[in-house]
Amino acid sequence: MAIPPKSPSPVNLPSHYTPAISASPLKQATPDRKAQEVTLWLNQAYDELLEGWDSTEGESYSERYHVIQTFLVSFNEQRRPIMPLLTAMRRTPQLSDEQRALRQAWDAVTEKLREYRMELDVSLPAPLDSVARWLLRAEAALAEEERDPQDHERAAEEAREKQEILRSCLEEMPQQVKTFQNFQNLDEYGNMLVPIDKMDELKRRFTSVRVTAKYHGMKLEYKEHRHSVLDLLSQIRTKLRLWKRPYVSSEGVRVLLQEWHELVDRQELPALLEAALYKLKQVSEKYSSKSALASDYSQVVQQVKRMEEDSAHAQEELKAVKGTMGRVLSAWDSYSDCLSSLQAWLQQGTRAHSHEHRPQVPSEVIAEWGSRQARLNEAGTFLIESTDPQTSRVLTEELRKVNLQWAEFVKRSTFEW
Structure with a gap:
């Protein structure tokens, strides 16, 4: 090369x-x-x-x-x-x-x-060095970020911190301006200490801070609440992914359902999301009334609308997944109850058939157990579709065996009686 x-x-x-x-x-x-x-x-x-x-x-x-x-x-x-x-x-x-x-x-x-x-x-010579440090702090709080961070909790915290720094800087500004204006830019021999260009630069930076601070404070407030909403949405989505995965056991579903109640009922994340979204909408309305923020208004409107839609969807999914876990748990309880009782009854019936004296099984009894066997299959089929591959295979085999036993018992009972 x-x-x-x-x-x-x-x-x-x-x-x-x-x-x-x-x-x-x-x-x-x-x-x-x-x-x-x-x-x-x-x-x-x-x-x-x-x-x-x-x-x-x-x-x-x-x-x-x-x-x-x-x-x-x-x-x-x-x-x-x-x-x-x-x-x-x-x-x-x-x-x-x-x-x-x-x-x-x-x-x-x-x-x-x-x-x-x-x-x-x-x-810079004192006391201009302290003025410059103040400017650096203020400018850091006013700096625009190039990229949208993915750690929304940290981004919201940083926005709050910058707002505090900005408020502090603005309170100190009159004193800093006074210090700057009173600075005698000559040494004891009458030589200039700081070049005129540098003094002009500091003056321009004071003006820039003054002009920018008011509206940037609104931007920081919007950023804080936007990332607060995004953080809550992220927390909910993370849990939803966990709760919507194929289930492994009834005990596991009970644990997940407890987590749901912890998040929704105790931590009140959905209510916190609604409150954060309401605050965000209030802050975003300032963009419509400030000409200095007009260039950002369209983007802000789109962002808020998208977060409203995402929040509504998340709230619906929270309700839906609770219902799903409840149905899975109910199906598992029904399946376990029907399986154990049907297996016990079939074993008892098989032993009875093995003796010379074979008591007749009334048709209404067979109908009753047939109804239980149907409920078992209904619950089992639902669980097979809702569980992970390994659990699903176990349930499928379990169901196949008990259905085979049932079919054989019904066949014998029909033939013999």
């Missing part, structure tokens, strides 16, 4: 430079060849970033800030031609080795940039 030519260093490039991926020879290149080229460029950018940061160890705040800003200006300009490639990769279900290497290289650069920019925040 050919190694692409080395690209120039990202930091020291003129602002009009773009990576080799945009050059005409590669416009017709294969996706993997393009991925190789961009990966090489990103690896060089990563090395250059580390080198620039390390070279300013012990230097002034302005020096460190200048190195990162210089890198960012060049990097942001050069990355434009490769963004469509990265976007296309996100939609690709199966990445090649070259594409995975590109994704890792991109993640490495962006994570290192995030780390250094955070370091620039917390290393």
